[in-house]
Amino acid sequence: FFSLFSWAQHGKLRAFDERFEEYFRDAKRRGDRYLEATLVRYGSLSYLAHDRPEFAKTEINRVIWATAKGTFHLQHFYELEAFCQIALYEGRSKDALVDHAQAFHRLEHSLLKRMQIIRSFTNWLKARLLVAAALIEGENSVEHLRVARKLCKKLEKEKVVTYPKVFAACVRSAISFQNDNKENAIEELRHAIQLGEKNQLLFHLNGAKYRLGNLLGEDTEEGKALLAEALKYCEEEGVVDPPRMFNVVIPGF
Numbered sequence: 001f002f003s004l005f006s007w008a009q010h011g012k013l014r015a016f017d018e019r020f021e022e023y024f025r026d027a028k029r030r031g032d033r034y035l036e037a038t039l040v041r042y043g044s045l046s047y048l049a050h051d052r053p054e055f056a057k058t059e060i061n062r063v064i065w066a067t068a069k070g071t072f073h074l075q076h077f078y079e080l081e082a083f084c085q086i087a088l089y090e091g092r093s094k095d096a097l098v099d100h101a102q103a104f105h106r107l108e109h110s111l112l113k114r115m116q117i118i119r120s121f122t123n124w125l126k127a128r129l130l131v132a133a134a135l136i137e138g139e140n141s142v143e144h145l146r147v148a149r150k151l152c153k154k155l156e157k158e159k160v161v162t163y164p165k166v167f168a169a170c171v172r173s174a175i176s177f178q179n180d181n182k183e184n185a186i187e188e189l190r191h192a193i194q195l196g197e198k199n200q201l202l203f204h205l206n207g208a209k210y211r212l213g214n215l216l217g218e219d220t221e222e223g224k225a226l227l228a229e230a231l232k233y234c235e236e237e238g239v240v241d242p243p244r245m246f247n248v249v250i251p252g253f
C-alpha cells in the first residue's frame with residue numbers, strides 16, 4: 001500500500017494503475033477487509049483520472065468499513081478525502097462542505113490529527129473545498145477565503161517536511177485570483193511550480209503549470225508552453241479530462 005501511496009502523491013498515476021488492480025484483487029482473494037477498504041477509498045483518485053466519479057462512489061459505498069460508534073479510523077479519513085475530491089471533480093464543493101461537516105468535526109477531535117501527514121492533508125482538503133465553493137457562494141465567499149487563508153498559514157508552519165508549502169501555494173494562488181490580484185496569483189503559481197519540482201509532486205506541479213498557462217494566456221509563448229507541458233503530463237498519465245482533474249488538485253479558478 002505504501003508504494004501506491006507514494007506513486008499517487010507523486011502524481012505517477014500510470015504506475016499507480018499498474019499495481020492497484022493487482023493489489024485489490026489480492027486483498028479480495030485473501031479476505032483482507034482492511035486493505036480492500038483502504039484501497040477502494042484511496043484508489044478513487046485513479047477512478048477520477050479515468051473520468052469515473054460515479055463508479056468511485058459506488059465502490060466506496062460497496063466496501064463498508066464497519067467500526068464501533070464514535071471511532072474515527074484511517075479508513076474514515078480516506079473516505080472523507082475521496083468523497084471531497086470527487087466533489088471537487090464534479091464541481092460540488094459547496095455541497096461537500098455541508099455533507100461532510102460532521103466527518104470533518106470527528107476528524108478534528110480524533111488522534112489522527114496528531115500525525116503531521118494527516119493534519120496537513122486535512123487542512124489542504126478543507127482549504128480546497130473552501131476556495132472552490134467561494135467561486136459560487138456569493139455572500140459566503142469572503143468568509144470561505146478567510147478560513148482558507150488561515151489554513152494556508154497552518155500548512156506553512158509545518159516543520160521538517162516541505163510538501164505542505166506546496167499545498168499552501170496552490171491554495172493562495174486561488175485566493176489571489178478570486179481577489180482580482182492576478183499578479184500575486186501568478187507569483188504564487190510560480191512558487192508552487194518551484195516547490196512542486198523540489199518535492200517531485202508531478203500532479204501539483206502540472207496543475208500549477210496549467211493554471212499559470214491560462215492566466216498568462218495561450219497567445220504568449222510561456223503560457224502556451226506551460227499548457228502544453230501540463231496536457232502532455234495528463235496524456236502520459238492517462239488522465240481523461242484534464243480541466244476537471246486539475247480542479248481536484250488546484251481548484252478555485
